[in-house]
Amino acid sequence: MSRKALCAVLFILTLIGGLLRFYNLDKNPVSLSVDEVSTGYNAYSILKTGRDEYGNFLPLSFRSLNDYKPPVFTYLVSISEALFGLNEFAVRFPSAFFGTISIPIFYLFFLVFLKDKYTALVSALLVAISPWHIFVSRVGWEYLLGTFLVVVGMLCLLKIDRGLKWTIGAALTLVLSMYTYHAQRFFVPLIVLVFFLLNRKLLVNKKKEVIIFLTILITLLIPLAVSFIFGPDKTRAQNTFITNDVEFIRNIKIDSLTEAASPFVLFDNQLLLFFHWIRKYLAYLQPSFLFFNGLNLTTSGTYGSGVIYLFELPFLILGIISLIKEKIQNKRLMLAWILIGLLPASLTLTEQHYGRSLIISPMLIGLSSIGIIAFLKFVNKHLSKARKTIFYIGFSAIIIWNLLLVFLLYTIHFPNQRGEDFMEGTKETVLYALKNSSRYNEIVFDPRRGVQGPYIISVPHLYILFYSKYDPAKFQREAKKIGDSFNFDKFTIRDIKWTEDKNLKNTLFIGSPWSFIEKDLTESWILERIYLKNGNRAFLIVSNP
Amino acid sequence: MKALAAIIGLAVLCRGYVINAIFPVTIFRQEHILFFDLINYSFSIPFWMIVFFGLINILFIFFIGNVLFDYRIAILSALLYAISPWTIYLEVAGSLDIVLLTILLLATVGVLKMKQGTSYRTGMAIFIFTSSLLLYSSIVFWFLIPLMTLGIIKLLFLKVNQIKTITALVVMIFIPLSLLAVKNTQGFSGVFTKEIAIFSEVGLLNAVNQFQGDLAREGIYTFGRIIENRYTYFTQHLIFNFLKHFTPVTYFTAEYKLLNFSFSPPILLGFIIPFIFGLKGWVDIFKKYRYLIFLPPLLILPSALSYKSPDFSKLIIFAPVIFYTISFGMVNYLFFSKSKVLNFLKIACLLLVAIQSLSLISDIKYREPARIDFLRFPSFYQRN
Numbered sequence: 001m002s003r004k005a006l007c008a009v010l011f012i013l014t015l016i017g018g019l020l021r022f023y024n025l026d027k028n029p030v031s032l033s034v035d036e037v038s039t040g041y042n043a044y045s046i047l048k049t050g051r052d053e054y055g056n057f058l059p060l061s062f063r064s065l066n067d068y069k070p071p072v073f074t075y076l077v078s079i080s081e082a083l084f085g086l087n088e089f090a091v092r093f094p095s096a097f098f099g100t101i102s103i104p105i106f107y108l109f110f111l112v113f114l115k116d117k118y119t120a121l122v123s124a125l126l127v128a129i130s131p132w133h134i135f136v137s138r139v140g141w142e143y144l145l146g147t148f149l150v151v152v153g154m155l156c157l158l159k160i161d162r163g164l165k166w167t168i169g170a171a172l173t174l175v176l177s178m179y180t181y182h183a184q185r186f187f188v189p190l191i192v193l194v195f196f197l198l199n200r201k202l203l204v205n206k207k208k209e210v211i212i213f214l215t216i217l218i219t220l221l222i223p224l225a226v227s228f229i230f231g232p233d234k235t236r237a238q239n240t241f242i243t244n245d246v247e248f249i250r251n252i253k254i255d256s257l258t259e260a261a262s263p264f265v266l267f268d269n270q271l272l273l274f275f276h277w278i279r280k281y282l283a284y285l286q287p288s289f290l291f292f293n294g295l296n297l298t299t300s301g302t303y304g305s306g307v308i309y310l311f312e313l314p315f316l317i318l319g320i321i322s323l324i325k326e327k328i329q330n331k332r333l334m335l336a337w338i339l340i341g342l343l344p345a346s347l348t349l350t351e352q353h354y355g356r357s358l359i360i361s362p363m364l365i366g367l368s369s370i371g372i373i374a375f376l377k378f379v380n381k382h383l384s385k386a387r388k389t390i391f392y393i394g395f396s397a398i399i400i401w402n403l404l405l406v407f408l409l410y411t412i413h414f415p416n417q418r419g420e421d422f423m424e425g426t427k428e429t430v431l432y433a434l435k436n437s438s439r440y441n442e443i444v445f446d447p448r449r450g451v452q453g454p455y456i457i458s459v460p461h462l463y464i465l466f467y468s469k470y471d472p473a474k475f476q477r478e479a480k481k482i483g484d485s486f487n488f489d490k491f492t493i494r495d496i497k498w499t500e501d502k503n504l505k506n507t508l509f510i511g512s513p514w515s516f517i518e519k520d521l522t523e524s525w526i527l528e529r530i531y532l533k534n535g536n537r538a539f540l541i542v543s544n545p
Numbered sequence: 546m547k548a549l550a551a552i553i554g555l556a557v558l559c560r561g562y563v564i565n566a567i568f569p570v571t572i573f574r575q576e577h578i579l580f581f582d583l584i585n586y587s588f589s590i591p592f593w594m595i596v597f598f599g600l601i602n603i604l605f606i607f608f609i610g611n612v613l614f615d616y617r618i619a620i621l622s623a624l625l626y627a628i629s630p631w632t633i634y635l636e637v638a639g640s641l642d643i644v645l646l647t648i649l650l651l652a653t654v655g656v657l658k659m660k661q662g663t664s665y666r667t668g669m670a671i672f673i674f675t676s677s678l679l680l681y682s683s684i685v686f687w688f689l690i691p692l693m694t695l696g697i698i699k700l701l702f703l704k705v706n707q708i709k710t711i712t713a714l715v716v717m718i719f720i721p722l723s724l725l726a727v728k729n730t731q732g733f734s735g736v737f738t739k740e741i742a743i744f745s746e747v748g749l750l751n752a753v754n755q756f757q758g759d760l761a762r763e764g765i766y767t768f769g770r771i772i773e774n775r776y777t778y779f780t781q782h783l784i785f786n787f788l789k790h791f792t793p794v795t796y797f798t799a800e801y802k803l804l805n806f807s808f809s810p811p812i813l814l815g816f817i818i819p820f821i822f823g824l825k826g827w828v829d830i831f832k833k834y835r836y837l838i839f840l841p842p843l844l845i846l847p848s849a850l851s852y853k854s855p856d857f858s859k860l861i862i863f864a865p866v867i868f869y870t871i872s873f874g875m876v877n878y879l880f881f882s883k884s885k886v887l888n889f890l891k892i893a894c895l896l897l898v899a900i901q902s903l904s905l906i907s908d909i910k911y912r913e914p915a916r917i918d919f920l921r922f923p924s925f926y927q928r929n
Contacts, residue, residue, distance in 0.1 A: 251919070252808050252912075254916070268904060271901070272904060275798070275814060278798060278814060279798035279800055282792075282794035282797070283794050283798075285792060285793075286789070286800070287789060287792065292785050299752075299755070301748055301752065303752070303781050303782070303785070310781070313788075401772060404772045405772050405773060408769055408772055408773060412760060417755075533762075534759070535762070
């Protein structure tokens with residue numbers, strides 16, 4: 001294939017990938033999630049005042065929802081908001097942008113990593129249409145940017161012998177990735193170590209470059225290390241560590257029932273935790289995560305989309321076989337990448353998480369690409385022309401069916417079934433409240449919501465701040481916490497106690513149907529009903545006239 | 546023989562320990578072999594005999610391993626059967642599938658005797674007898690026995706007369722069974738629905754309806770139904786059920802709880818290392834006997850078609866294949882190698898097995914009784 005043709009194909013793939021990532025970016029997912037709105041408002045606050053919502057000046061860690069988000073993505077969102085304003089598109093733009101330019105970057109990366117342009121081209125195609133990659137490109141979360149930076153960093157590291165610019169580039173991007181997402185803080189040092197173990201000759205032949213690389217890396221990581229040992233990042237790590245896993249505490253350890261009985265209990269617990277961790281680690285290689293419901297696009301117990309397409313299954317198997325049998329460039333590094341990449345995700349308290357494990361996606365795409373090339377070679381070599389045609393037509397039909405299925409899952413079923421996970425309906429309630437705020441002395445939001453019951457705790461104050469473009473400087477100065485409620489301006493975030501609250505005048509109440517006692521609610525008091533896309537009632541807006 | 550006796554002694558000890566901790570485990574309704582409990586001649590097996598059949602399985606696994614491979618692989622496979630929580634828990638809980646495994650192993654012994662040539666008639670008699678027992682005890686074997694017969698015909702390179710004889714005998718067994726099915730259609734229909742429950746799962750049908758509701762709301766019902774319908778959904782379900790059986794997490798971790806409550810893994814985690822090496826043995830076998838590639842999916846079929854998949858009870862007929870694979874890996878790659886890397890893996894394997902065994906001994910004694918109480922009295926524990 002000529003260079004021009006290659007560039008043309010890459011350009012078309014990038015266009016397709018860009019279209020899939022940018023089309024209706026502000027409308028699907030249906031609403032900003034709590035993390036997105038928190039990032040969005042903190043970025044706005046940084047843009048306007050240089051401080052986050054808590055008044056911290058240019059923080060290295062954003063307290064946000066007490067989850068201490070790494071800083072890089074939020075600062076990027078402030079740049080995006082400077083260009084596009086404070087809205088959904090601006091919050092999601094950095095992910096979509098880096099998701100789109102990942103396509104040519106993946107090509108370049110695999111060109112160097114596997115030293116085969118056709119495999120690299122297939123990888124670019126797979127990343128352009130990857131459900132995993134598209135999904136995380138369309139949300140304002142840090143996962144995609146973190147993975148992008150690791151790929152760029154490793155691309156530079158693979159070229160460390162070609163000059164100082166690659167050395168510095170590798171160090172800077174890898175450090176930046178560690179300031180972008182938590183998983184990278186665990187992954188990057190280990191993969192760098194493995195890289196140098198597998199390329200020991202570099203330590204001898206390119207000593208200067210290696211020393212410069214390590215010096216830049218370690219120097220720039222000092223603030224992170226300080227924050228981790230003495231600062232808020234330690235809290236984040238402790239909160240999300242596997243020892244807090246509810247299933248482990250309740251059903252596996254069951255200390256409350258057994259602590260008096262066993263002399264081995266303390267030792268036992270550590271062993272049980274170890275084997276529990278191994279289970280979580282291996283569960284990332286399960287078909288349910290890989291092919292059937294890894295992205296959590298549909299309700300629990302139904303089939304949705306895995307992190308890779310079902311039609312990629314035979315290619316993944318072929319890729320693994322090729323990796324074992326054939327001489328493939330950097331195959332040990334590929335294997336190490338997957339094994340190490342699953343470590344940070346498996347050490348947290350949640351079950352299989354598509355965001356925390358995104359770091360392995362480049363290698364899964366690489367494996368599938370190797371499998372596709374092997375498959376095409378086999379078919380071209382062993383099948384007659386007629387059989388080849390029938391085979392390609394049949395397999396193409398399966399691929400098209402799978403692509404359309406995932407398309408329907410993402411565009412139709414995901415908004416209908418998972419809207420609540422993205423706090424669907426909150427924007428509408430906030431916009432109503434803002435439009436009518438002058439008529440009331442107080443506007444009360446109940447943070448509890450949920451169609452099945454009041455089990456979801458939202459953060460309505462962030463949505464109010466976001467959609468009202470509330471002055472960050474004013475918000476930073478206000479004393480907000482009063483007893484059990486959270487107050488600013490005329491907004492109060494607290495549980496609605498309807499038996500008492502129903503008597504309050506000039507007050508607007510916004511809550512889920514669970515917040516109100518139906519027999520004490522007159523029809524004329526209900527000013528608005530907010531419904532989810534699937535027709536379930538999400539909120540009532542009520543006032544006693 | 547001393548080693549085998551020691552293994553049986555160890556097996557008795559393990560089962561006694563678990564029985565002492567968690568008995569009674571009333572997971573399985575007392576089933577009947579022969580005639581599916583549809584006629585008066587069904588045969589009920591008392592609970593304590595299931596453990597006895599489990600001990601017989603150890604002997605059969607040893608014998609088969611000795612003929613197919615060698616003494617070391619045979620003895621290791623027997624040991625694995627004896628100490629794996631998978632087999633121990635099923636026997637303690639009184640699963641009839643342990644007895645079906647015994648019959649299937651005996652059928653395999655019959656096939657091996659047919660292969661030996663000198664005991665051809667004895668082997669065939671054993672195979673026909675055991676096939677009859679299986680056909681009259683489980684509907685899934687109505688598919689498996691004919692396929693296994695076909696496999697045997699290919700494997701043994703039988704003469705035309707021999708093929709005719711064996712085919713005629715298998716068909717003859719089917720005749721009374723067919724008459725019984727025609728006479729008792731409703732009963733058999735119930736047994737069929739119970740054993741092949743994959744397509745009658747209510748949750749699946751509800752999910753299909755929910756999906757089609759979403760499509761109707763968006764106004765693309767007709768187009769959507771071409772891509773998403775009951776058939777595509779059930780195809781995915783079937784593929785998913787099969788794939789679950791080919792991942793290591795199913796067999797070496799407590800991903801799917803044994804008997805719905807236990808956090809003991811079916812097979813100790815340390816054996817995953819020789820298992821991975823043992824898979825290479827299968828690659829060599831498939832190169833030589835290509836049609837044997839259908840053996841694992843056939844043995845997985847009962848579990849893949851059941852309501853809750855993987856069903857470790859129905860899957861027990863696949864367990865010997867895994868034990869042989871592990872033993873093959875241990876003997877041929879791991880334990881007698883001089884490579885430093887393999888030595889390290891050997892130590893890792895033994896260490897993991899040892900510490901998990903210690904952990905399990907404590908866990909079974911102190912925590913499993915509590916876990917089975919969660920299962921027996923869920924509302925009590927929810928309130929408290």
